[in-house]
Amino acid sequence: MAGLLPRITTSAMAMAIVITVLSISNELAVSALRHAQCMFFFGDSQFDNGNNNDLATLAKVNYRPYGIDFPSGPTGRFANGRNVPDYLAEFLGFPTSIQPFASVRGSEILNGVNYASGGAGILDETGILLGDRITMNEQLQNHRTVVGRIAALRGRNPTAAKEYLSKCVYVVNIGSNDYLNNYLLPTYPTRFFFTPDSFAQRLIVSLSQQLRELYSLGARKTAVFGIGYLGCLPQTVATGTPGNATGCVDNVNAIVQLFNDRMKPLIDDLNRSQRNAKYTYINITSISSPGDPALAGIRVANVACCPVSPQTGLCLRDSIPCNNRDEYTFWDNFHPTSIVNRAAAARAFRAALFTDAYPVDIRQLARQ
Template sequence: MASKLKLFWMLPISCLLLSNCLHTRGNADPQVPCYFIFGDSLSDNGNNNNLKTLAKVNYRPYGIDFPEGPAGRFSNGRNMQDVIVELLGFQKYIPPFARANGRSILKGVNYASGSAGIRDESGAQLGARIPLNKQLKNHKIIISRITQILRNDTSTRKLLNQCIYSVQIGSNDYINNYFVPEVYNTSRQYSPEQYAAVLVEQYSQQIKVLYGHGARKFALYGLGLIGCIPFVISAHGTNGSLCVEKLNNAATLFNARLMPLVKELNTNLTDAKFTYVNPSPSPQDALSFVTNSTCCKVGGGGGELCVRNSDPCSDRSRYVFWDGVHPTDAWNELVAQSAYRTNSTNEAHPFNIQTLAKLK
């Protein structure tokens, strides 16, 4: 991979580094009444803060460009879902399940957990986490609370039918499972093709659980180029390639299973809408992003996170990677804008997030 990528728009630096973009928006209603977030560290906004785990980031320099400081996001600022929440017109970010209370839950809840996976055991070597199965159970708790607030099952179901459900998970099932043979035996049980099939089958059942709880609008995210992550390159080596091809190939196999699943779900569950989102903008669409270096000094967590209280790079708007695994606010802005607005079927199919929000 080249050391720089090309961006097709200049990032709004005033929102990126100086202030919370939500504070500059009007008081119009959001495009959907609520937004529920499931996933891993790419979406976690504080659920891991009080867990016994290496996968938590409630310390500086995390959050250095976020108004609340190190709130638990694996970034210098916003994560991708924060930006999508802004684009959808919400006045506040979606609260993490760990702190969600009162009527705020009517706008949605973020259940994502750093190091979590589709499989319950993924990420176990890093400590406690909230796998997708547990996130689904936490969602049932929230549904019960919503029903208590609205005092009516029908009103609850009507509300949930209108929400968007964002699910971005699967990277840890590879980075912190399949490709850690000294801890997990999945690579001895399954070929990469078999593992992708097993993962997506389990994922399919988990998505149908959400559907059974009233979810009708789904954004399902594919895996990015996990073989180009700095920590992965450091851990596995590239044998002269730019990235770790075996991990990128595995991600491609997963995505190749997920895309037809989305089509199948749209065909069989006709009262629901599903879309597949590719979280990897094309290199030719960018301007001056550094891809071969991290913005902070890494060595924290399991070796991939920022060192506590270290000084990060000064020009954080130019870097793809904040730490050894996770993107900067700037890159999250780019990817979220793409997911929300793109007309490219390579980036979102059959529709983007903006269109998903409008569908009845």
């Protein structure tokens, strides 16, 4: 599982994350402009919308109360309703959500595909204790298959397919599990072989190779999310030692920040070296910092809305969640509620602070 999550101080729960949703929601709602030809999503449970449903894994949520606020009920989304890819697709002008690789059919792939998988990481060994998952490298293999199908739909012309794909937006959100379900687990030997700094560098080198592979498959507009405040997850706080007034496990956030600190140099390198391509970094820790009362209705910051399994931190099957879901930051012990997902997607789409995205937000990226 993963953490695209707001950092909440116990003294300022109403100041959950800096998001200017109210100021742009009307524009987003009425925008009929299709900003991109198609969209492709890669990542973990933050983005998964059904790819894990038929896998033998602990990281799947195709049961109630997941989807309680989604029109068709449980779908495999790790939320009470919609997730970030759903909202980004809406903001970019798509009439429906992008379909998961597990169930996309025929010409639906021309709108794009969601490859994300709960428990997945940058590293192949990440998440192995959860069971089956579709690693980032396997997601790239699945995309290679889809690119071939798109070429077939475009008259079996690889050049026409790559021209088509060059007008699409790619969004990558991966890396949280490389900490939650690898480096930070005492059952993994990783910490014996890598310092926090060298592990962060290992992840960045691997991610760079994966993004270059995506480029070779036709990606020309790519947004890459950083990792959120994993030390503020209810699961982390419950099993760790909270720091000072933040109520978070500060040393976990410090370890993860070593990865995020390398993101801008990675983006700069890719923008210099990959011809005719544009890359941008979505800084979720900036989006998650307290200060703006745009989500002042959120009052419960450090506990899950649903009863959770002590083993997995996910909602217990058929349990009864809280009624006031729009007042909660967390849906389960790892994942935000849909109202927070919408807020994060809105700021990724249109940055409110210059620190939210580098060098551009997703709206600008789509227009380039």
